[in-house]
Each structure stands twice: as structure tokens, then as C-alpha cells.
Amino acid sequence: MxxxxxxxISIMFGSMPYPSYSQACCSAGTPLxxxxxxxxxxxxxGHLAVTYVYNQLQDVFxxxxxxxxxxxxxxxxxxxxLSYGINQRWxxxxxxxxxxxxRRLNSPNQQQSLNRLTTDGMxxxxxxxxxxxxxxxxxxxxxIALGAGLKLPTGKSNLRDRGFLLPxxxxxxxxxxxxxxxxxLYQGFLPKITANIFLNTSFRLNGTxxxxxxxxxxxxGYRFGNxxxxxxxxxxxxxxxxxxxxxxxxxxxxxxxxxxxxxxNTGGRWLYVSPGVNLNFSQFxxxxxxxxxxxxxxxxxxxxxxxxxDASIFYQLQF
Amino acid sequence: xxRYGLFLLILSLFISCQEESNPSSSIGGNDDDWLIPTNQIxxxxxxxxxxxxxxxxxxxxxxxxxxxxxxxLVVIYKEGDKVRAYPHAILNWHEIVNDDVLSExxxxxxxxxTGSTVGFDRNLSSESAAGETTYGVSxxxxxxxxxxxxxxxxxxxxxMLMKSVHGxxxxxxxxxxxxxxxxxxxxxxxxPGVEILSxxxxxxxxxxxxxxxxxxxxxxxNRLLFPVTNDDQRLPRKDRVLGVVTDxxxxxxxxxxxxxxxxxxxxxxxxxxxVIAGSRSMNFMVAxxxxxxxxxxxxxxxxxAQLPAVMEDAGGNVYDIFGNIIDGPDQGRSLQNTKSxxxxxxxxxxxxxxIEIH
Numbered sequence: 001m002x003x004x005x006x007x008x009i010s011i012m013f014g015s016m017p018y019p020s021y022s023q024a025c026c027s028a029g030t031p032l033x034x035x036x037x038x039x040x041x042x043x044x045x046g047h048l049a050v051t052y053v054y055n056q057l058q059d060v061f062x063x064x065x066x067x068x069x070x071x072x073x074x075x076x077x078x079x080x081x082l083s084y085g086i087n088q089r090w091x092x093x094x095x096x097x098x099x100x101x102x103r104r105l106n107s108p109n110q111q112q113s114l115n116r117l118t119t120d121g122m123x124x125x126x127x128x129x130x131x132x133x134x135x136x137x138x139x140x141x142x143x144i145a146l147g148a149g150l151k152l153p154t155g156k157s158n159l160r161d162r163g164f165l166l167p168x169x170x171x172x173x174x175x176x177x178x179x180x181x182x183x184x185l186y187q188g189f190l191p192k193i194t195a196n197i198f199l200n201t202s203f204r205l206n207g208t209x210x211x212x213x214x215x216x217x218x219x220x221g222y223r224f225g226n227x228x229x230x231x232x233x234x235x236x237x238x239x240x241x242x243x244x245x246x247x248x249x250x251x252x253x254x255x256x257x258x259x260x261x262x263x264x265n266t267g268g269r270w271l272y273v274s275p276g277v278n279l280n281f282s283q284f285x286x287x288x289x290x291x292x293x294x295x296x297x298x299x300x301x302x303x304x305x306x307x308x309x310d311a312s313i314f315y316q317l318q319f
Numbered sequence: 320x321x322r323y324g325l326f327l328l329i330l331s332l333f334i335s336c337q338e339e340s341n342p343s344s345s346i347g348g349n350d351d352d353w354l355i356p357t358n359q360i361x362x363x364x365x366x367x368x369x370x371x372x373x374x375x376x377x378x379x380x381x382x383x384x385x386x387x388x389x390x391x392l393v394v395i396y397k398e399g400d401k402v403r404a405y406p407h408a409i410l411n412w413h414e415i416v417n418d419d420v421l422s423e424x425x426x427x428x429x430x431x432x433t434g435s436t437v438g439f440d441r442n443l444s445s446e447s448a449a450g451e452t453t454y455g456v457s458x459x460x461x462x463x464x465x466x467x468x469x470x471x472x473x474x475x476x477x478x479m480l481m482k483s484v485h486g487x488x489x490x491x492x493x494x495x496x497x498x499x500x501x502x503x504x505x506x507x508x509x510x511p512g513v514e515i516l517s518x519x520x521x522x523x524x525x526x527x528x529x530x531x532x533x534x535x536x537x538x539x540x541n542r543l544l545f546p547v548t549n550d551d552q553r554l555p556r557k558d559r560v561l562g563v564v565t566d567x568x569x570x571x572x573x574x575x576x577x578x579x580x581x582x583x584x585x586x587x588x589x590x591x592x593x594v595i596a597g598s599r600s601m602n603f604m605v606a607x608x609x610x611x612x613x614x615x616x617x618x619x620x621x622x623x624a625q626l627p628a629v630m631e632d633a634g635g636n637v638y639d640i641f642g643n644i645i646d647g648p649d650q651g652r653s654l655q656n657t658k659s660x661x662x663x664x665x666x667x668x669x670x671x672x673x674i675e676i677h
Contacts, residue, residue, distance in 0.1 A: 062530050068523045071369045103366055115367040115458070163357045164459060167364040212546050219546035261541040264534035301532040 041085035041093075046317035053077040054309045061304055064297040073169075073303060074102040077123065084319075091130045093147075097123035099155065099172035121172040123155040128180060141188030141196070151178040157209055168211065168256075174224055175209030194237040201230045208257075218259045225254030225267045233274075243278035249291070255299055268298030270305075287312040354484040355461050355477060361545045363460045367468070370456040371522055372415035378403060378514035381507055386518050386528060389504035392602075394436045395513070396498055397641050398423050402510040405429075406503070408528045409516055410436075414465055416516065417441060417453040425496050426454045428478050430465035431533055432544060434559060435662035437478050439467070440494035448472050448487055462669040463545050479670045481564075481658060499640060500661045501603035508601075509627045509640060543665065551668025553676060561604035562667045562674065563659040565591045569674040571667050572606070574599045576677055581621045581629050585609060586677065592616040593657060595677075596629045596640070604661070605629075607642040607654035 041047045054076055060069030076099070083093040100120035128149030136143040155173020159166050168174075181203045188196040204227040214220040233247030249272040255262035276289030291308040298304060350357055387393070392407040398420045405416055410429035417426050424441035443452050452471035459466040465478045474486030481493045506513060518525040536542050540556045554560065554573065561572045567589035576584060579600035586593050596619075597604035611617050611634075619638065622631040628645060630638040636647030642654035667674050 062527075062532075067527050067530070070371055070522070071365055103369075105366070105369060115369065117366055161362060164360045164362050165358075166362045169364070170362070214546055217546060218550070219543065259541075259543060261539075261543075263544065264536050264542065265532070300534045301530065 041083040041091040043085045043087045044319055045085050046319055047081075047083040048315040048317055049079075049081040049312055051077075051079045051081070051310055051312040053079065056306050056308070057303050059293075059296075059304050059306045060301065061296050061298045062301045064295075067301070069303060071103060071105050071303065074104075076100045076102075088135050089132045091132075093126075093128045093130065093149075095126040095128075097125070097155070099123035101170050101172070103170065117161060117166075117170070119159050119161075119166060119170050119172065121156050121159065124173045125152045125154045126150070126180060127152065128182060130182070130184075136186065141186075141190060143184070143186040145184040147180075147182035147184075149180045149182070151176075151180055151204065153177060153209070157211060158213070165212070168222055168224070174206070175211055176207040176223065178207055179205040181205070194239075195234060197232075197234045199230070199232050201228070203228050221258075223257040225256050227251070227253045235278075241280050243280065245276045245278070245289070247274040247276070247289075248272070249274055265298075265300035265302050268296065268302065268304075271295035284313060284315045287314065352485055352489070354482060354490055355480070356548075359546070359548055360459050360461050360466070363458055363545075365456075366458045368455050369458055370412070370414050372417060372453065372455050373409075373413045373516075373520055373522070374417045374453055375521070376416050376418050377517045377519060379517045381511060381513060381515065384503075384515045386525065387503045387515075389502060390602075391503050392500055393503050393506050393515070394427060394429065394498050394500050395506060395510070396420060396425060396427065396438060396496065397510075402513045403516070404506050404510075404513050405516045406518075406528075407431075408531075409518060409520065411532055412523060412528060413520070414456050415454050415467065423496070424451050426467075427498065428454065428465060428467055430463075430478055432460065432463040432536070433465070433479060433662050433666035434537065434557070435464065435479055435660055435666060436498055436500055437481060437493075437660050438496035438498040439476070440496055442494070443469060443471055443488065445472075445487055445491070460545055462547050462666060463543060464666055464670070479662065479666060495656070495658055497641065497656045498660065499603060499605055501601065505601045505603060537663075547665060547669040549669045549672045551665065551672065551674075553668070554664040556663060556665035558664040559661055560664045560667055561595070561597070561606060561659060561661055562671065563588060563593060563595070563606045563657050564671065565589065565593075565657065567591055569667075569671040570677055571664070571674050572597070572604055572677045573664075574602075574604070577604065583619050583621045583630050584677070585618050588675075594619045594630065594654070596621070603640070605640055605642070606657045606659040608657060610655065612649065612652060 056074055058072035060067050078098040079095060081095045083091055085091040102118040104116040126149060128147050130145050130147035132145045134142060134144040153173055153175050157171045157173045157175025159171055184200040186198045206224045206226055208221040208223040210220055211222040212220045230250045231247050233245055235243055235245040237243045251270045253267045255267035270293055272291045272293050274289055274291040276287060279286040288311050293305060296304060387406055393404040395404050401421050403420055405427045411431050415426060415428050426439040426441050429436045441452050448471060450471055452469040454467045454469055457466045457468040457475055461477055467476045467478060472487040474483045474488040476493055477484045481495055483489055483491050518528045538557055558573060563570050565588050570588045572595050577597040577599045581598045584595040592609045593606055594609040595606045609617050609619055617632050619630040619632050622628050622637055624637050627639040628637045629640050634648060636644045636649045639645045644650050644652050
């Protein structure tokens with residue numbers, strides 16, 4: 001019995017969240033889509049996570065070629081996630097966020113100023129229902145789950161500076177209702193190897209906002225490009241408090257649309273590598289990870305992520 | 320208790336990372352302070368000077384200009400015998416060049432989103448401020464068009480309105496300097512000794528100027544990046560059009576009005592006699608007030624004289640592309656400049672809703 005208990009705990013920690021923050025380029029809003037726990041929550045228990053994301057954007061790419069840039073962007077997010085396992089099959093996750101965006105120039109050009117601007121505010125929220133097609137069990141150590149949900153435009157998307165509407169990528173929210181679809185596959189290898197592998201993928205089908213608030217105009221709404229993210233990774237659990245993980249993340253976004261037409265310099269494809277470490281304690285765990293791009297092919301010229309750091313704290317709650 | 324403590328710790332760390340407060344309303348946002356409706360001014364994204372102006376330009380001769388192909392567009396300025404050209408390929412990335420040409424301090428401004436090139440005199444004067452300035456990119460757009468700011472008074476200037484729209488010079492007309500837009504091939508025929516803005520700007524690598532940073536924007540008629548106040552669809556949005564603005568009205572001329580050889584149109588804009596010279600194959604259109612020294616309207620026609628001559632009148636005067644009489648009894652005199660420049664059609668329709676089309 002004690003062995004099973006140890007195995008169960010190991011599996012649970014082994015399948016702890018490996019968040020994947022999907023925001024990478026100058027896109028609006030909080031990186032909600034993949035910040036959610038990649039696992040599902042056991043019946044009758046809850047799961048609480050708080051994550052801080054530090055996203056530094058100072059690389060400028062033209063297609064897949066890095067070119068010189070003159071400005072940089074810092075995106076910081078604080079994300080709260082609460083999950084509850086309704087029963088063995090069904091669980092629900094809610095994510096709420098706070099977002100801060102700072103833009104500034106890299107260096108002054110002769111007598112020119114080092115213009116700097118910061119915006120912040122509550123970001124968008126996400127509600128997701130997950131269904132365990134194959135619930136996690138001790139013997140098979142395999143889990144397959146699907147989910148679907150809605151991203152709610154709780155964040156402002158019409159912040160102004162000096163009275164002027166700021167660009168979409170300086171807004172804490174996207175202003176649109178979006179559909180979210182999610183799938184998750186997990187495989188553990190205990191007791192042979194204290195490791196597991198996982199794959200999760202998500203797709204965001206974006207709606208159109210009313211960003212410009214114009215009546216009787218074709219130019220009032222803006223639609224962010226649909227986004228597809230795939231994470232493939234593995235985690236290794238040591239006998240100490242430490243777990244280690246490595247994730248390869250592929251992200252693809254379609255071009256944004258304005259006035260029903262695609263917008264230049266939006267959308268593209270990214271591949272990141274994201275190493276991380278978990279520290280496990282009796283009631284909670286901590287996670288620290290970084291993310292670095294290894295491949296980028298962007299549409300047109302775009303400012304994009306140079307690196308990203310995040311720190312999370314996770315609680316398992318029993319009801 | 321421990322949980323709440325950690326929450327508060329993380330929250331406080333995040334808040335402490337906030338280096339600035341939310342955007343303030345220190346300027347703008349009040350229509351009384353602006354000549355244009357502030358709810359139709361948009362932050363373009365890069366911020367003030369996020370698109371860096373060139374303030375210390377260097378120039379090369381035609382023989383050393385290997386980065387331009389013959390059909391690439393350039394903007395020409397002429398002062399005395401000195402002719403300088405500013406390629407769109409470089410202006411796409413900087414939008415503003417603050418230059419000194421002989422005794423003139425000029426600003427060559429180009430907005431890639433409206434395809435418009437307007438030259439400004441860099442000497443400003445008002446009751447409380449006077450002096451030489453440089454201009455920078457404010458980061459704001461109106462009708463997709465560049466709003467410049469002057470670094471002397473921080474006044475804002477709408478490029479296509481050619482007026483100050485905010486600040487100390489609110490409502491004042493800009494002092495415009497004439498520029499001509501054409502291709503590199505035509506430039507070489509017009510002025511072989513021209514000095515061309517070097518792609519060694521010291522800001523970006525020279526190879527970066529080979530990239531057009533807006534995808535297919537300049538040719539895709541469906542694509543705009545921001546709303547416009549008037550979406551005039553009488554012509555395709557991205558048609559390059561010469562607009563002529565007078566105190567009485569405005570009129571647009573397209574390349575369809577011209578043949579491959581140089582043609583001259585003697586026209587009137589609400590009573591103001593103007594002459595338009597242009598060539599489809601040579602890719603230029605220019606406009607002047609067609610009056611003699613006494614203010615009488617004159618008729619001009621295309622000339623057989625060699626470039627840069629393009630027109631002649633019945634009195635035997637030959638005019639170059641800048642409207643200067645370079646041969647004939649009135650040599651040394653010039654036609655009066657109009658406020659005219661090339662821009663995408665949609666921008667003319669947005670800024671000048673009553674504009675006529677020739």
C-alpha cells in the first residue's frame with residue numbers, strides 16, 4: 001500500500017504543470033492559452049497556481065533573418081490559475097491575469113529622446129472544461145485528456161496614452177471572445193525510470209474586437225491571428241526535492257486581420273526550448289523555467305521574444 | 320497563512336517592477352488643443368523616435384550607389400546647383416532626414432503608409448520661439464499619415480495637412496520646400512551629378528535597407544493599418560497620385576493623365592492656373608502656378624530641349640523640372656511652387672474629401 005501511495009504521489013508530481021506561455025511576439029494580452037496546467041485535476045481536489053512571467057522582446061526579425069532594431073519591449077504577467085476536479089473524468093480550470101507592457105528605445109539617436117511607455121491592467125480570463133478520456137492510473141501511468149473553453153475579454157483593449165489609442169500590443173487585453181481547444185497526453189515510466197513524457201497542444205480561435213469603436217465603418221474591428229501551440233517535453237524526478245524538465249515548444253500564429261484584410265508584419269512560426277526545475281515540498285511546489293527561441297520565421301518585420309523567464313508556485317488543495 | 324504570504328510577496332514583487340505609472344494625459348486628448356480630432360489619432364506602435372530620423376546624413380555619387388535599382392523611387396531636392404536625392408529604400412526605415420543643403424536647412428519627410436513625401440523648412444518662427452529645428456517621428460498617425468514633431472517647441476505637424484496640429488504653432492502652415500519624386504533611372508538622366516543619401520547611416524546596417532518593412536502594403540489595395548476618416552474609393556487606394564492643394568481647392572492627377580513621353584497639362588484649380596508636367600515611363604508628375612512675372616496666366620507645352628528641361632512657353636522660355644527658367648528671355652525666374660506631392664490615393668481622399676480628380 002505504501003509503495004502505491006509513493007507511486008501515486010510521484011505520478012502526481014511528475015505530471016505537475018509545465019506551463020507554456022504562448023505569447024512571443026508583439027501580441028496583445030496575457031499569455032493565457034498555455035499557462036494552464038497541462039494536466040487535469042484529480043476528483044475532489046483543487047489546484048492553485050500563481051505564475052510570474054518576464055518576457056523580454058528585443059530581437060527584430062525579417063522573415064527568419066535577424067536584423068537591427070531600435071526598440072524593445074518588456075512584457076510582465078501575473079497569472080492566477082484555479083482548477084477543480086469535479087470527478088474522475090471532468091475538471092474545470094479558470095485563469096485570471098494581470099499584465100504590464102513597457103516599450104522603450106534601445107539607445108538615443110543623437111538629440112532624440114529615450115521614449116518610454118508603460119501600460120498595465122487586468123488581463124483577459126480563460127475558462128476551460130477538461131475531460132479525461134483516459135484518466136491517469138498507477139498501472140498504465142498514461143493519461144489522455146481533451147478540453148474546450150472560452151477566453152473572456154476581461155482586460156482592457158482600448159487604453160490610451162495622452163488621449164490616443166495605443167497599439168494592440170500595448171493593451172493588457174485583446175478585447176475579443178475567443179474559443180480555446182486543448183489536448184493532453186501523458187506517459188509515466190515508474191518504477192523503472194522516474195521520468196515522464198508529455199505532449200499538449202492548444203488552439204485559439206480568435207474573435208474580432210471593436211478596438212476602434214467606429215460606427216458604420218469597415219475599420220472598427222481588429223482580429224488577432226489564430227494561434228496553435230504544441231509542447232513536447234519530458235521531466236525527470238530525482239530523489240531530492242528537485243525535478244527537472246525540458247520542453248520543446250512550437251508556436252504558429254496566423255496573420256492578424258483589420259478591415260477584413262490580413263495585417264502586414266503579424267503572424268509567424270516559432271520554436272523554443274524551455275528548461276525548467278521544480279522544487280517539491282509537502283503542500284506546494286515551486287517551478288522556475290526559461291525559454292529561448294531556437295527557430296523563428298516571421299511574416300514581414302517583427303519585434304519578437306529574446307528570452308522569457310517565469311516562476312510559479314503550485315498548491316494542491318483538498319476539499 | 321503561509322499561502323497568503325506568498326501571494327502577497329509575488330504580488331508586491333510584480334508591483335515593484337512597475338517602473339512607470341499608467342499613461343498620463345499630459346498633452347493631447349483634448350480637441351481644443353488639436354487641429355484634428357484626437358479620437359482619430361493613433362499611436363502607431365514604435366513610440367516617439369522609435370523610427371529614428373537621420374540627423375547627420377552622408378551622401379555618395381551615382382557611381383557609388385550600388386544599392387538602388389533603376390525602378391526604385393527617390394525624392395529629389397535642388398538648391399542652386401546642388402541636387403540631392405533621398406531613396407525611399409532608406410526613407411522607409413527613417414521617415415525623416417534633417418539635412419543642410421548649401422544655405423538651406425530642410426527636412427525631407429516620407430510616410431510609408433500614405434506614400435507621401437513632403438519637404439519642410441527647418442527654420443521656425445513664432446512670437447515666442449524662433450530658430451532652427453530638427454524634426455522627429457512622433458509615433459502618432461492621423462489617417463495613417465505621419466505626424467512629425469519639431470524638437471524646438473515639441474509642436475506636432477501633420478505631414479499631409481502641412482500644418483501644425485498641436486503645440487505652439489497650432490494652426491500655422493508649414494514652410495514647404497519643393498521635392499520631386501521619381502525613379503533612380505530618371506534621376507540619373509535628370510541630374511547625373513546628384514548626391515544620393517548613403518545607406519551607411521550609422522543606424523542600421525546597409526543591407527537592412529534592401530528590405531521593405533511593410534510586406535505587400537504599397538501594392539495591396541485592400542490593406543490599411545489604421546482607420547481613415549473618409550474611405551474614398553473613386554480610385555484604387557494605393558494608386559500613386561499627384562495632389563495639388565491651393566487656397567481655393569485641391570485636385571488629383573494620375574499617371575493615366577500622361578503618356579510615356581513628357582506631357583504638359585494647363586489646368587485650373589478653382590480659378591488658380593496651374594501646369595502639370597509628367598511622364599508615365601519616366602515616373603514623375605510636377606505642378607506649378609502658371610503665371611508670368613506680372614501675374615498673368617501663361618500656357619506651357621512640352622519641350623524638345625534636353626533634360627532636365629521639361630516645358631517651354633510661347634515666349635521662348637524653357638523650364639526645368641523644378642519650374643526654373645533655364646533658357647530664354649526670362650532666364651533665372653521660376654514658376655511659383657504649388658503645395659503638391661505624390662501620395663497614395665486613399666490618403667488624398669481621407670485628408671481632402673472634396674478633392675477633384677482630373
